[in-house]
Amino acid sequence: MSNIETTVKEKLDSNLILLFGFLSIASWAFIKSFDYPHRDAIFPRLSSLIIILTSMILITTILLPESVIQMLIPGTPTETGDGSLLGTEQYEQDDSGQEANAQSRYALVVLIVLYLVVGYLVGLLWATPLFVFAYTLWTRQRPVVIGFLVLLSFAIAYSFMNILNLSIDEGILLQVMVYGT
Structure with a gap:
């Protein structure tokens, strides 16, 4: 299995699925906006373009390998050998905090x-x-x-x-x- 497949399988979660959903719907809206006269198509074209761009940026940042993230953004948490993240002590939540977040x-x-x-x-x-x-x-x-x-x-x-x-x-x-x- 290639490195990219492993990265995608590890990081495939609800956020990524939601972003791909946004990307799909916005792409469809962008394509359909060409069915309307120019003046009427401005708003759907611009809003779908913004959603496409932001979705692509977020998808890219989720799928980036840890080494690239470290290179681009110094000081981000990194994985240790046991699978936990260094530098995330302040972000640890108990079960009640996770339930409230959900x-x-x-x-x-x-x-x-x-x-x-x-x-x-x-x-x-x-x-x-x-x-x-x-x-x-x-x-x-x-x-x-x-x-x-x-x-x-x-x-x-x-x-x-x-x-x-x-x-x-x-x-x-x-x-x-x-x-x-």
């Missing part, structure tokens, strides 16, 4: 799914501040920070809507209730 990941996934569903129903312009409010409340931010980030998220979504001429203020419920279609 619960946070699941909660974040639920929030993201709710964001997508609510965004589809009422529009992303309105769902974005709700998502930011829920997320910042869940992470126990100060009320001033929550208010600022909610307003900032609305301003960013509103700017996207106006600059790129996107109709992200209308969800399926608004279309049914107002337009009857």
